[in-house]
Structures are given as C-alpha cells and as structure tokens.
Amino acid sequence: VxxxxxxxxxxxxxxxxxxxxxxxxxxxxxxxxxxxxxxxxxxxxxxxxxxxxxxxxxxxxxxxxxxxxxxxxxxxIIKSCKPRITDDNPSKLTIRSDHTHIFDTVHVDTCDETCAVENIVSTVTLDTNGIDSGCSLEQCTLDDHEYVFVPKDVDSDRAPQSSYMSFDGLNQSSIVQKTEFSGQLKNTFAIRMWMKHSNSENNEKEHIFCKSDEKLKNRHHAALLVQSGFLKLLIRKGPVSSNDKNVYSSEWVWKLSQLNDNQWHSYKLFVDYPNKVDLYVDNQLFVPGDDNYRVVHDFALPIIEQTGDTVFSVGACWH
Structure with missing residues (x-):
C-alpha cells in the first residue's frame, strides 16, 4: 500500500x-x-x-x-495446485460378478485453473493372489444364480444364429414358472441379452420381461421394455406399508441410437438398486447426458390385499 x-x-x-x-x-x-x-x-x-x-x-x-x-x-488467496489422485477405496476387492466398480471413489485433481485436460489414461495392476484366470470358487455362494429365459447359442458373445424368440406383442410370450424363477430381484443383479428391434410407430410398451400382480390390480413391480425409442427399466419398491410417503428411484430411461436400427445388439444392465444402473451396449459403457438419460422417482407400491402373488413373464406383461 x-x-x-x-x-x-x-x-x-x-x-x-x-x-x-x-x-x-x-x-x-x-x-x-x-x-x-x-x-x-x-x-x-x-x-x-x-x-x-x-x-x-x-x-x-x-x-x-x-x-x-x-x-x-x-x-x-489463490492456492497453488499440484495434480494428484486420491482414493478411499480399499486395496482388496471381493469380486462377486463380472462387473465391479474400481474407480467410484477416486478423485483426480487436474488443476483446472492452469491445465486443460482432454483425457486421463490409467494403468491398473491387479494382484490375483495366485488365481491365474476365471472365478475364485471360494467367493461363490448358493445365492449366485444365472436364470436363462431364452436359450443361448453356443457362443453367447455373438449375435444369436438359431436360439432366439420373437415377440409380436399379441400372442407370443412366455410365463416363467416359479419353480424356474421366483421373480425376486435382489438389490444387485445383472441383465444380459441380445436384441434386434425395428422402429415402431405406436406408443405401446413392448415388454422384454415384466413382473406384475397376479390378480386384481395389474400393477407392474419390475419390467424391462421398449417404448417410443427409449429403453426403460422399471423397479418399484415394495409392496410396503401405505404409511411410507417417501419417493424412490423407480424407472431408468435411456435414449439409444441402436434401439430401432433392426440390427442385433448386446445389452448388459448392471443394477445396484436404488443407487445406479450401468448400461453397456455392444460392450461399450453408455455415457448418460441430459438429453439421453433420466431417472423417474415414484412412491413405493402399497400393500393391497387379494392381489395374490406376482407373475413373471417374458415378451409381455401379465394382466
């Protein structure tokens, strides 16, 4: 001064x-x-x-x-910045599926004020502790199951050649028996499928699978469907007491360019309900944006007497 x-x-x-x-x-x-x-x-x-x-x-x-x-x-005070990486994630990971998040807790400080970063490339080294390949059987439990609703080809990593089902929205569908699958979905699960879909001019819901009331109300508890050029995953919380006035993540909606091109595409959905759902199309992670992705919140389904159990169906929704 x-x-x-x-x-x-x-x-x-x-x-x-x-x-x-x-x-x-x-x-x-x-x-x-x-x-x-x-x-x-x-x-x-x-x-x-x-x-x-x-x-x-x-x-x-x-x-x-x-x-x-x-x-x-x-x-x-303008603090000096040094690029650094911080990670609160434990160094030991328990792998229970073919999809595990490693970098969710990683924070990268790139000093935006002084350095414009276009991309970040990381190198990860995993210590498999003597397991050269495959799955550690010690980590598998009786709760880990794969339910196959449509028979797979010998090479399920490629587009189906002979083993597939066609659905017309009217007559072709499949009811999954409780002895094959109870319909109960855990908070974490994965959906893997191949699908070929052409453009539809109507606004009808085209169900890939659906879990709905057996009687009386026809409420949809869970579903994967195509509607108006969007892929939608529905997971309703409940049924719970009608006193629950909270809202929950209930429907995940993706707008996909591949959805209506009448070509086979691989779809993988990794669900961590209600926190997040990751979608991979042809093994590429879908990057959400304001114009191609949204999450719809809704109340939990209330307990209603006489609705009976639920019915799980493929290619349609039980009403």
Whole structure:
C-alpha cells in the first residue's frame, strides 16, 4: 500500500510508517507499506484495516503523530495446485460378478485453473493372489444364480444364429414358472441379452420381461421394455406399508441410437438398486447426458390385499 502526505512542511510528501489496525490477522506491514505473511494462511480471503502515520507531530501535541483514516485491504488467496489422485477405496476387492466398480471413489485433481485436460489414461495392476484366470470358487455362494429365459447359442458373445424368440406383442410370450424363477430381484443383479428391434410407430410398451400382480390390480413391480425409442427399466419398491410417503428411484430411461436400427445388439444392465444402473451396449459403457438419460422417482407400491402373488413373464406383461 502507499499513502502520501499533503502537508506543505513535508516536501517529499512521504509518510513515516504504516500500521495494521485489525487484530489477529496473519500479516505484517513495514514502513514502506509492504505487506507480508506472518503466520500460515488458513482462509481463502482476508480483510483488514491499514493506517498511515505522519512524519511530523501534531501541532497541538508534540508527542502525538497524526494517523490517517483506515483503508480497507482485501487479500484473496489463490492456492497453488499440484495434480494428484486420491482414493478411499480399499486395496482388496471381493469380486462377486463380472462387473465391479474400481474407480467410484477416486478423485483426480487436474488443476483446472492452469491445465486443460482432454483425457486421463490409467494403468491398473491387479494382484490375483495366485488365481491365474476365471472365478475364485471360494467367493461363490448358493445365492449366485444365472436364470436363462431364452436359450443361448453356443457362443453367447455373438449375435444369436438359431436360439432366439420373437415377440409380436399379441400372442407370443412366455410365463416363467416359479419353480424356474421366483421373480425376486435382489438389490444387485445383472441383465444380459441380445436384441434386434425395428422402429415402431405406436406408443405401446413392448415388454422384454415384466413382473406384475397376479390378480386384481395389474400393477407392474419390475419390467424391462421398449417404448417410443427409449429403453426403460422399471423397479418399484415394495409392496410396503401405505404409511411410507417417501419417493424412490423407480424407472431408468435411456435414449439409444441402436434401439430401432433392426440390427442385433448386446445389452448388459448392471443394477445396484436404488443407487445406479450401468448400461453397456455392444460392450461399450453408455455415457448418460441430459438429453439421453433420466431417472423417474415414484412412491413405493402399497400393500393391497387379494392381489395374490406376482407373475413373471417374458415378451409381455401379465394382466
């Protein structure tokens, strides 16, 4: 800071000293007006008052020098940035499916103020602890099952050649017996399928699978369907007490360019209900945006007597 003295007795108009009048600030000032740091800084911004001290005493008191009105000084702290990676994820992972998130808790600080980053490439080294390939059978449990609703070809990684089902929305469908699949979906599960779908001019729901009330209400508990160019996954919470007034993630909606091109595509949905659903199309992770993805929230299904059990069907919805 700099102050001048307009006193005619002071030919060079300089002042003799500066003082910081605000208490407990981590700065000091010398007689030249230079401000320096006196303690480590902990805030992003500091404000304090500085006064200038006249070189000559007051005319009324020879022992008192004149002091200027305080000037407000604002110091904004711009912290230095060093690119770094922090990760709170444990180093040991228990793999229970073919899809495990590794980088969910990784935070990359790229110093956006000084460095424009176009992409980040990572290298991951996994210690398999002696397991050269495949699955560790010690991690498998009786709860881990794969339910096959449509027979698979020998090479299920390629588009179906002979084993597939066609659905017309009217007569062709399949009711899954409880002895084959109870219809109960855990919070974490995966859906894998091949599908070829052409453009449809109507707005009807074309169900890939559906879990609905057996009697009375026809409520949809869970479903995977195509409608108006969107792929939709429905998972309703409940049935629960009617006193539950909370809303939950209930429907995930994707707009896909591949959906209506009448070509075979691989679809994989990895569900962590109600937190997130990851969709892979032809083994490529779908990147959601405001124009191609949304999540719909709804109330939980209430308990209604006499609706019976649920029916799980493929290619249609039981009503």
């Amino acid at each position: 700099e102050a001048t003295d307009d006193d005619c007795l002071n030919s060079n108009h300089r002042v003799c000293d500066y003082q910081i009048k605000t208490a407990n600030v981590p700065f000091r000032i010398d007689s030249n007006g230079s401000i320096s740091i006196s303690k480590p800084l902990t805030n992003d911004k500091y404000e304090f008052d500085v006064v200038a001290v006249d070189c000559y005493p007051s005319s009324s008191n020879a022992n008192v020098k004149l002091i200027s009105e305080p000037a407000r000084v604002t110091v904004k």
